[in-house]
Amino acid sequence: MRAAVYARKSTEQNVPDEAKSVTRQVEGARAFVAKQGSTVAEEHVYIDDGVSGGEFLKRDGLSRLISAAKSSTRPFDVMVTLDLDRVGRDGARTVPKLQEVYEAGVRIFFYQDGTEIQIRTPMEVFMLQAKAFAAADYRDQVRKKTRDAMFSKARKGQVAGGRVLGYRNVEILNGDKRAHVKREVDSDQAALVVRIFRMAADGKGLLRIAKTLNAEGVKNPTGQDRRDAAGKLVSAADKWAASGIRDVLHRELYRGRIVYGKTRWVDRGGTKVQEDVPESEWIVIEEPSLRIVPEPLWNATQERLAVTRDAYTARTNAKAGRPTPNLAAKHLLSGFLRCGVCGGNMIVSRKSGQRGKPQTSYVCTTRRARPGACSNSHGVPAEALTDAVLDQIKHAFLNPAMIGQMLVHEWEQRKQAPNDLLDQQRAVAREIGIINKELDTLLDTILKRPEAQQAPERILDAMRDREREKAVLVSKLEQIEARRGIAEEAFDLAEWLEETKELVENLRETLELAGDNGRAALRELLVGPIMVTPRVENGVLHFDFAGTSSYERYAQLADPEAPTPDIAIGAPVIGKESRGISGSVIRRVQRVCPRGDSNTRHAV
DSSP states (O other): OOEEEEEEEEEEEEEEEGGSSSHHHHHHEEEEEEETTEEEEEEEEEEETTTOOOOOOSSHHHHHHHHHHHHTTTTOOOOSSOOOOHHHTTTTTHHHHHHHHEEEOEEEEETTTTTEEEOOOOHHHHHHHHHHHHHHHHHHHHHHHHHHHHHHHHHHHHOOOOOOTEEEEEEEETTTEEEEEEEOOOOOHHHHHHHHHHHHHTTOOOOHHHHHHHHHHHHOOOOOEEEEEEEEEEOTOOOOOOOHHHHTTTOOOGHHHHHHHHEEEEEEEEEEEEEOOGGOEEEEEEEGOOOOOOOOHHHHHHHHHHHHHHHHHHHHOOOOOOOTTSSSSSTTTTTTTTETTTTOOOEEEEEETTTTTTTEEEEEHHHHTTTTTTTOOOEEEHHHHHHHHHHHHHHTSSSSHHHHHHHHHHHHHHHHHHHHHHHEEEEHHHHHHHHHHHHHHHHHHHHHHHHHHHOHHHHHHHHHHHHHHHHHHHHHHHHHHHHHHHHTSOOOHHHHHHHHHHHHHHHHHHHHTTHHHHHHHHHHHSSSEEEEEEEEEEEEEEEEEEEEEEETTTOOEEOSSSSSSEEEEEEEOTTTTEEEEEEEOOOOEEOTTTTTTSEEEEEO
């Protein structure tokens, strides 16, 4: 029988040795397959290296294995992995992933104990879910123990993280064993830190500082390697980026303060995200021996950064603080594109053409921020790429199966909507009744006072607050009543099909009019980023793009003309495999005729 192997290395600490190496897992799976008299083709070894057990969105290896298993030309009959926890450590998401493989006709084996799993009866599903719950609980316990250990180190002033520019990590031994690690100032790197602060205090921006250091050949001693989409090393970790400069200028360790625990990782939506921690829970320790930046220079730098931030906020009418990533953007594909050469983000660049016509394109941020780190110097036309990507998604929506799923969901929603709205109406009416009783009580309090005494201002303020709350609820109640009237109207199938078709056919307009809701819908439609790679063929510059869209996770577009966000088209589609998004756009450059007249010549 033809076999496929899946291996995943965990990012959690305190995991078994066999889970720390994907190479060891693959060797163990191959040995198990060989004992069964089968073979494993190299192209069907699927690996997720350094991926958390709670991560299910950024799972390239597992996603490719499932897609291959569900394809019409299924290339293998058996899937072999170490154990259930290699597939995942999430009680709610691990078993459904295995079910997709199993229901595609692929047998699943755990080579650690040689068992073949079955997902046929409710009891078999329950037992598998119980095992998945145990794996998830183990991961949660490991995370808590690790966090407690890191906090304990931080409270003692010990290193609870990795390397930091300006310092060297020194091991403190207890006999022959390492007791802990502490930081000491590295004089050479400390001089570089002070220089960065002085440049910022003098008014140089983050990107300008990064470009200056890169142009001078000043290497970043703590950077990370840059790799392309295939994992190939593109640039060593010696280039500076604006994001790294920003981190340096905000790190309070340079003023002799150890601050730990400002953020934490949590599971949300099948992936790990960072969330802010209340300041009251931070660990803050004064450590003068680690001071690198004098206090006057620190204050001058922070004042300069504040001035720059305020100027940006005033210029863009933006709110203070970091905007929601990948949502609050003018261009639909901002935040969804990656450079196919180095894997870096692609951002919008605007400039004027040779004849003054504005040109908007997506360019690689790695090349812009780290000169020499990426060879992709081309900008892909933003309009053409957006239309091409959305055209791929649009065709998937307009197939009969998708329309049928959307219709079923719409019908079910319309049947349930009147009951849901009635419940909402009753709940709001109850809140209004409670406020009316509070107003009556406050009024009685005023009336019972002697005529010579005026009502206390605090009672009047309370009454005004309740009146404002009541006005909001009354308005909400009127909206619900209006929506109930719409929901109870007869369902016009022909009208719904016509509106749905129009919204999907004009997909770009639909998403753009929906604003942030449209970009949120696009985020759910896409599984991972879209890779854009330049290619020259017969003298023509092509930009090939490739990504994946999933209609089993989400197939819902917000209707920008709906009176409330609750009215939408689309529906979750269960059991529908992911679809590839791929295509190519061409960039044409219009060059001005050297004679200077109105005739132009097109060239590529």
